Amino acid sequence: MTNVDELSDRYAPEAETPLIDTFVAALNAGDLDRLAGCFAEGAIVNDAGREIRGRKAIAAWAEREFLAHGGHITPTRMHPVSALGGDIVVEADLSGTLRHGPTTLVVTLTEGAIALLRLRA
Template sequence: MATASLPAPVRRAVDAANNGDTDAFLAAFAEDGAVNDWGREFRGHDAIRGWSDEEFIGKQVTLDITGTRADGDTVTVSAQVGGSGFNGPSDFAFIVEGDRIGLMRITG
């Protein structure tokens, strides 16, 4: 499924992850944005970079989108995750704040 229909910051984050581009991934987030990975929170670009280097883009993550849904300012992307880390289906709930991501919550 293409990312064209996603809100711009979500599309930028997903495309950056699939392209292995950590700087572009971080640029999609607000300065005080956060990633919540099954309850573990990483807030701010430095913390998100550390998490991503160890568990996301650093593991050559791929996100093959299988569905999307929106509820207010939250967009949830369902994807088949690949790479050298976690592999399998997962949901990514993005809270969009203007032109940036305030929170990406990995929920399962």
């Protein structure tokens, strides 16, 4: 897997990059326990307006909406929304039978975990 640090025009803070790398690796490997561990206890995934809340529901969503359709994500660029911190934008290519093509993930982190993940087509 390509480390998203190598793809960035501007680096995210060092503490945040490994978490996003771990999230992507867990998703691609189908490791739902490790994937769930990337999220805060009350985390939310917003997928095209649908909200999925909590680690268990997020793991079930990833399995149903991504893994069951042969999904794979390849980050192409990562950058913070601002130099002052806040959200991190991950541009990526998706492959799979349900979803494919370019996508953007907006990741909000809190205390070393993903608090909010918004998917944009």
